[in-house]
Amino acid sequence: MPAIRPADSRVTITGAEVAAEAAGIPVPSPTVDPDTLLPHWTEEPTGQMPAVLKRDEPVSTDPLDQIPAPVWREDETDYTVHDEQIGQIIGNVESVDPLDVELDDVAVAEVPVVEAPRPTPSRAERLRQSDQKLLKNRATRTAPPKDIRKATVTGILAALFVVGVFLAGPIPVVILVSAALAAAIAEIFAAFRSAGARPATLLGVLATVALALGAYNRGEAALSLVSFLFIFAVFAWYLATPTKFDMLDGLGVTVIGYIWIAVMGSFAMLLISPVNYRDRHGLAFLMGAIIVTVANDTGALFVGRIFGQRKLAPTISSGKTVEGAIGGLLTGLFFAVVVLPQIHPWNIGAAALLGLLVGVVAPLGDLFESLVKRTLGLKDMGEVLPGHGGVVDRIDGLIFVLPVTYYLVNILNLG
Incomplete structure (x- = not known):
């Protein structure tokens, strides 16, 4: 009051x-x-309540002020009117909560889901993925035993063919060597492509043939000239090619294949080149290298199968054994001192030295090819020669023997 x-x-x-x-x-x-x-x-008291004077009061903006004062309730119906009134008041109050919003269901056109472009992986990431792929291939790689009978028949026929070509003269030998080197580098580039690399196959094959012919006609001078032109052409090749793959991988495997097959294989042409050796002495030198290498490989195969116990390089090749390598060296040395002195101008001393060198160098060629095949997850480089695999599988040791034979002949002045 x-x-x-x-x-x-x-x-x-x-x-x-x-x-x-x-x-x-x-x-x-x-x-x-x-x-x-x-x-x-x-x-005396009258028993009446005092009168309360009515006065003007300021209008309140608080909606809760509209709620009546507390009253006494005895029945459930006493709560109904009051609760509805409170609900109306609270419902009219504007909420300040930004999340307290009622959204109507509005028909929205469905937007097609577009996959976000994936970033180009870094070179390190690509190498890691490539390594995982190669390791997976390596794990599933199987090496069934060779068919000895088929390999023997193929070897005898190939030997007769090569002897006939040598007897025919230098030009057929040049054609045979050029074709073998071209087929070998094509096999290697195909193996690299199966692993995801992009070598310049056409340039590699053309450069290999050009280097072989140049070495035969011009000698060692052709090595530097053709190699320079090849490297220059490879750079131009990859510069003109749209960048859709790893250029470093492609350039690397192209150069590796060229050095491995073209450069080292061209020493066969240097051995038979008339610029270096006249009177067909070069054919004798090349024939000696082939005979001792084949004897070494054959001895290593059979001795390793019979007596092989200790692995020569277990992380690279499970089939090469120490006993096989020793057996190959002794077999090659035997054929060198027995057969080569019968071929002019070989003598027993030079032949024995060649046999020892081949016993060391030829297994290196085998192991290097095994390392490449194991890295790529391959069993053989090809299937051209039944029982032997591809061309590279047959000449892997000889590729390493050719430069050794060439420099041995020059040092001993056998020409």
Whole structure:
């Protein structure tokens, strides 16, 4: 109930006149409705509630102020009206929560899902993936035993063919060597392509044939010239090719194949070149290298199968044994000192030295090819020769023997 001031003209405060007069406060005459007068405190109580004067109050903006004051409820129906009123008030209050939003279901056109472009993997990542692929291939790689009968028949026929070509003269030998080197480098590039590399196959084959013919006609001078032109052409080849693959891998395997087959194989042409050796002595030198290498490979095969116990290089080739390598060296040395002195201008000393060198170098050629095949997850480089695999499988040791034979002949001045 609001407080009533003494100067309020609407009421008469009974019993206060004496105090007001004593204090010197003038008391106005009352002009109030008798119904609103408060009884004197000395009068008997009437049992009625005091009247509350109505006054203007400021309008509140708080919606909760519209809720009625607490009331006494005895029945369940007493809660209904009040609860509905509270619900309406709360429902009209604007929420400040940004997540308190009712969204209508609006038909939206379905947007097709487009796969985000994948970033190009780095070279290190590509090498890691390539290594994993090669290791997987290596794990599933099988090496069934060779068919000895088929390999023997193929070897005898190949030997007769080669002897006939040598007897025919230098030109057929040049054609045979050029064709063998071209087929060998084509096999190697095909193996590299199966592993994901992109060698310049056409350039490699053409450069191999050009280097072989150049070595026969011009000697050692052709090696530097053709090799320079080849490297220059390979750079231009990859610069002109759209970059859709790893250029370093392609360039690397192209150069490796060229050095391995073309450069080292061209020493066969240097041995038979008329520029270096006249009177067909070069054919004798090349024939000696072939005879001792074949004897070494054959001895290593049979001795290794019969007596082989200790692996020569278990991480590279599971078929090469120490006993086989020793057997190959002794077999090659035997054929060298027995057969080669019968071919002019070989002598027994030079033949024995060649037999020892072949016993060391030929296994290196075998192991290098085995390392390449194991890295690529291959059993053989090809299937041209039944029982032997591809051309590279047959001449892998000879490729390493040719440079050794050439420099041995020059050092001993046999020509």
